[in-house]
Every structure is written in C-alpha cells, then in structure tokens.
Amino acid sequence: MTGMRGTDSSFSGDAKDALARDIPASPHCRSALLAALSYYGSPDGISVVTRRNSIARLIRHLLLADMRGVEIDAHITGLADRRLRGATAFRLVLPVEFRHVPAKPTHKCDRIMELRGAFLACGSLAASVSGYHLEFVLRTRPQALRLAAIMRSLSAHPKLIERRARPVLYFKEFDAVADLLATIGAHAALLSLEDVRALRETKNRIHRLVNTEAANLDRTAAAAAHQSRTVALLESACGMGRLTPPLREIAELRQRFPDESLAELGNRCNPPISKPTVASRFAALNRLAASLGSEDKEHSKQAR
Numbered sequence: 001m002t003g004m005r006g007t008d009s010s011f012s013g014d015a016k017d018a019l020a021r022d023i024p025a026s027p028h029c030r031s032a033l034l035a036a037l038s039y040y041g042s043p044d045g046i047s048v049v050t051r052r053n054s055i056a057r058l059i060r061h062l063l064l065a066d067m068r069g070v071e072i073d074a075h076i077t078g079l080a081d082r083r084l085r086g087a088t089a090f091r092l093v094l095p096v097e098f099r100h101v102p103a104k105p106t107h108k109c110d111r112i113m114e115l116r117g118a119f120l121a122c123g124s125l126a127a128s129v130s131g132y133h134l135e136f137v138l139r140t141r142p143q144a145l146r147l148a149a150i151m152r153s154l155s156a157h158p159k160l161i162e163r164r165a166r167p168v169l170y171f172k173e174f175d176a177v178a179d180l181l182a183t184i185g186a187h188a189a190l191l192s193l194e195d196v197r198a199l200r201e202t203k204n205r206i207h208r209l210v211n212t213e214a215a216n217l218d219r220t221a222a223a224a225a226h227q228s229r230t231v232a233l234l235e236s237a238c239g240m241g242r243l244t245p246p247l248r249e250i251a252e253l254r255q256r257f258p259d260e261s262l263a264e265l266g267n268r269c270n271p272p273i274s275k276p277t278v279a280s281r282f283a284a285l286n287r288l289a290a291s292l293g294s295e296d297k298e299h300s301k302q303a304r
Contacts, residue, residue, distance in 0.1 A: 012125040013052065015181070015189035019120060020054035022185060023061065024113060032110035034062040035102035036117025038094055040143065047093045048121075049079070055120050056090035063095070104146065111150050116184040118147050125177075125189065127196045134177045135170035137163070144169055156180050220261050227282050228258050230289045237292050247288075250281040 024030045037059050041048040050056050056076045079089045105111045118136055119125075126133045136158075138144040144160060144167035151158050151169070156179065158169040171177050174197055181190045231251045234240075240248050253265050260268075262278040269278075 011127055011189070011192065012123075014192070015125050015186050016052055016120055016123075017054045018188045019116060019184065019186055020052070020058040023058070026109070027065075028107070029109050029113045030062055031066055032105055032113035033117045034059070034066055035098065036114040037062070037121050038098040039102055039121075040118045040138070040147075041121030042094060042099075043139070045099050047091050049089050049091045050121070051087060051089050053090055056092060058120070059092050063092070105150075108154070111153055112183060112185075114150055115147070115154065115180075119184055119186075125181075127177075127193050131172065132174050132177045132193065132196075133170065133172055134180060135168055138167045138169070141167050143167070151180075154183055156183065221259070223262075224254070224258060224260070227254050227285070230282070230285050231255055233289050234285060234292070237289075243285075243288075247281055247285055250278060251285060254282075 024033060037055070038048060041050060041055075041059075043049055048056075048059055050059075053076075060076060075092070077091045079091050105114055122138060123134070123136045136144075136147060138147065148158055148160060148169055156171070156176065158171055161168050161170070171180060174193070178190055178193055181187075181193065231254050234243070234251065240251060243251060249269060250265065253268050257265065257268070261275075262282075263275045266273045266275055266278040
C-alpha cells in the first residue's frame with residue numbers, strides 16, 4: 001500500500017486507524033471492502049502489504065469472516081519496509097479466491113466500501129494551515145480509471161495526474177475532501193479537518209487585521225508628519241499669533257503631540273471636539289499655508 005510521498009502523516013494514519021476499527025455490519029459490504037483491500041493493496045496479486053497494523057488486522061478479520069469454514073492462512077507477517085528505514089510493513093497472503101480483479105460493484109453501499117478500501121490501501125490525507133490534500137496512488141491506469149468512475153458515481157470528481165509512472169487521483173478543495181471523507185465514514189477525520197480549517201481561517205483573519213492596522217498606522221503617521229510640517233511653515237511665516245484661537249489650539253497640540261491621531265488630538269481640545277472637526281481645522285491650516293506659498297511666489301515674480 002502506498003502513501004503520499006512516503007509514510008502516512010499522523011493525520012492520515014489516525015483517519016485510517018479509525019476506519020479500520022469500523023467493520024461494516026452487512027456481509028456483502030464486508031465482502032466489498034475485503035475485495036477492495038485485496039485489489040488496491042496487493043503489489044503482486046498474491047498478498048496484501050500495508051504499513052499499518054490496524055489495516056492488517058482488519059484484513060485478517062474480514063478474511064476469516066468471509067472464508068468461514070474454510071481453512072486459510074491468515075497469518076500476519078512483519079516485513080522490513082525497504083522504502084522507510086526502520087519501519088515495519090505487514091503482509092497477508094491472499095486466498096486464491098481474492099487474486100483476481102473483483103467485479104465492479106453495482107449497489108451504492110458496495111461502491112462506498114470499495115472507495116473506503118481504496119483509501120485504506122492506497123490513500124493519503126494531509127491537512128494543515130497551508131491547505132488540504134487527499135490522494136490515491138494507484139499501481140495501474142485501469143485501477144485509476146475504475147476508482148475514478150466509482151468516485152464520480154458518488155458525486156466526487158477527482159483530478160488525475162501521473163507521478164513517477166504511477167497514476168494519482170487527488171482532491172485539494174476543502175469541500176471535495178470533506179465530502180469524500182463523509183462518504184466513506186471517516187467522521188473523526190472530518191471533524192479534525194474542520195478544526196484545521198477553523199484555525200486556518202482564524203490565522204488569515206488575524207493577518208488581514210494586522211495588515212489593515214499597519215496600513216492605518218502608516219497613513220496616520222504620514223498625515224501627522226504633513227500636518228507638523230504645515231504648522232512649522234505657518235509658525236515661521238507668520239507666527240502662531242495670527243491664527244484664530246481654534247486653529248492655534250490644534251496647531252499647538254500637533255506640535256506638542258506629533259504622533260497622536262486626529263481623534264486623540266480632538267480629545268485634548270478644550271472643550272473636546274470630534275475627529276471630523278479636527279480634520280477641518282487642519283484643512284483650514286493647509287489652505288492658509290497654500291495661500292502663503294502663493295503669495296511668496298507672486299512676490300518673487302514681481303521682484304524679478
């Protein structure tokens with residue numbers, strides 16, 4: 001059984017362990033699940049190999065139940081996984097009856113069991129704040145086409161790519177991943193996926209708020225710097241004494257508190273005034289500074 005680019009993540013492994021404990025009540029559903037595990041999980045058509053002990057035990061249980069009264073070898077053998085140093089794989093030899101391509105399931109519940117078996121055998125699930133990914137790595141293209149058809153019959157529409165000469169069916173959109181997990185009965189994984197999405201959306205919202213606040217602070221600082229320059233210009237050109245009391249009050253407050261916002265300056269006025277009123281007073285100071293600049297230019301022209 002293959003996982004996504006190496007061993008199953010803890011998220012994927014937990015989902016598989018939970019599903020492996022959920023044994024179908026109906027005999028034909030158990031048979032469909034066993035057939036899927038044999039078909040998608042056998043690298044040689046003779047035995048099933050998995051890296052999860054829970055899945056090996058599930059296959060053994062299903063074999064013993066399906067072949068009741070028939071003596072079979074349902075022994076689980078531990079193997080060294082050559083692809084993963086130090087990891088153990090588990091192998092079960094299939095009875096002859098399961099060493100063939102199973103008939104395509106016609107009942108919906110059997111199609112669901114085949115999809116569940118495919119996930120246990122060759123599926124992999126990853127979810128983090130960076131995104132979601134559910135994929136099935138198949139051995140052959142006929143397997144991929146068959147599984148894709150079953151998915152479409154259950155209203156799931158996978159994308160198909162080829163990776164290292166092997167077909168891969170995958171889903172990346174949250175809703176598609178969630179719907180498929182719900183279909184195969186992976187409810188614990190679905191709840192965990194919802195937790196991941198909630199965390200991801202919360203972090204994104206915090207980032208947006210932080211970015212917005214930073215932009216607001218930048219605009220406030222730029223406006224305050226411009227107002228300070230305007231006040232300095234007026235003071236050097238004509239002195240504060242020529243300003244009206246309201247304009248002189250707000251100009252002096254800006255000199256004393258160069259980093260405060262308009263609302264904060266308004267609260268310092270006597271009596272306090274609103275932010276729009278503070279803005280209108282600075283607009284008046286800007287117009288006065290502009291008029292002084294125009295007068296200076298006119299005087300320069302006349303002097304020439």
